[in-house]
Amino acid sequence: MISFIDVDLELGKKLILKDVNLAIEPGQLVYIVGKSGSGKTTLLKALYMEIKPTRGEVTIGGYKSSSMKKRHIPHLRRKLGIVFQDFRLLEDRTVFENLSFVLKVTNTKNRLIEERVMIALKEVGLEHAAKEMPLNLSGGEQQRVAIARALVREPIAILADEPTGNLDPDTSLEILEYLKKINQKGIAVIIATHDYELARHHPSKTWRINDQSLQEATFTNAPKGYRPISS
Numbered sequence: 001m002i003s004f005i006d007v008d009l010e011l012g013k014k015l016i017l018k019d020v021n022l023a024i025e026p027g028q029l030v031y032i033v034g035k036s037g038s039g040k041t042t043l044l045k046a047l048y049m050e051i052k053p054t055r056g057e058v059t060i061g062g063y064k065s066s067s068m069k070k071r072h073i074p075h076l077r078r079k080l081g082i083v084f085q086d087f088r089l090l091e092d093r094t095v096f097e098n099l100s101f102v103l104k105v106t107n108t109k110n111r112l113i114e115e116r117v118m119i120a121l122k123e124v125g126l127e128h129a130a131k132e133m134p135l136n137l138s139g140g141e142q143q144r145v146a147i148a149r150a151l152v153r154e155p156i157a158i159l160a161d162e163p164t165g166n167l168d169p170d171t172s173l174e175i176l177e178y179l180k181k182i183n184q185k186g187i188a189v190i191i192a193t194h195d196y197e198l199a200r201h202h203p204s205k206t207w208r209i210n211d212q213s214l215q216e217a218t219f220t221n222a223p224k225g226y227r228p229i230s231s
């Protein structure tokens with residue numbers, strides 16, 4: 001469903017990632033780890049086609065980077081749910097409106113919008129918060145709203161860029177639990193994080209960026225405690 005074949009990625013003529021080969025199957029949960037500035041965000045941007053490879057091919061949801069037309073990029077993004085470290089909620093809209101907004105732009109009927117929004121909020125345990133303003137919620141709850149907003153599109157994959165970067169250790173694990181639960185429903189989840197401990201705590205397929213290259217990593221010994229690594 002998702003593949004990188006012999007991909008080079010550059011930003012402003014600077015080579016960020018070299019010769020990336022990666023395959024992600026439907027329903028997989030995958031971590032992309034690497035220190036700050038190693039290129040995790042760049043890799044995710046190539047997935048949602050914000051960046052075009054200078055060499056090789058990225059394939060996702062039936063789209064190929066080499067033949068992707070600019071006007072088709074929004075079609076691809078409608079199939080993806082993207083979650084950021086800083087939540088990126090509309091602060092002057094209610095939780096419900098933050099989610100319904102996503103469906104309104106695709107001309108979904110009102111009754112269906114309400115149904116899908118409430119199903120997504122239920123998935124993250126926030127159906128009671130539909131009328132709240134985002135800033136009245138905790139950081140963890142805001143991130144759960146962002147996850148629900150990603151879900152409401154019924155995506156083929158959720159791309160999460162440092163989803164726990166602004167959260168305390170316990171809340172980070174809670175967010176990871178929600179992402180795992182969503183993954184168990186068959187949606188691929190790709191988590192980019194500098195927090196190796198998160199990947200160790202809930203082991204799954206892990207790819208590590210080091211010195212411009214992406215390698216498969218294995219964490220066999222899950223630690224007893226969870227300590228986040230600060231950036």
Ligand SMILES: Nc1ncnc2c1ncn2[C@@H]1O[C@H](COP(=O)(O)OP(=O)(O)OP(=O)(O)O)[C@@H](O)[C@H]1O
Binds near residue numbers: 011014
């Ligand atoms: N427009 C640009 N031109 C050149 N280099 C850039 C540009 N934007 C970012 N970079 C560099 O690209 C590298 C990769 O950045 P990227 O944001 O992908 O890393 P990251 O692993 O996601 O880091 P973080 O965890 O801090 O977000 C960094 O060294 C950054 O300084």
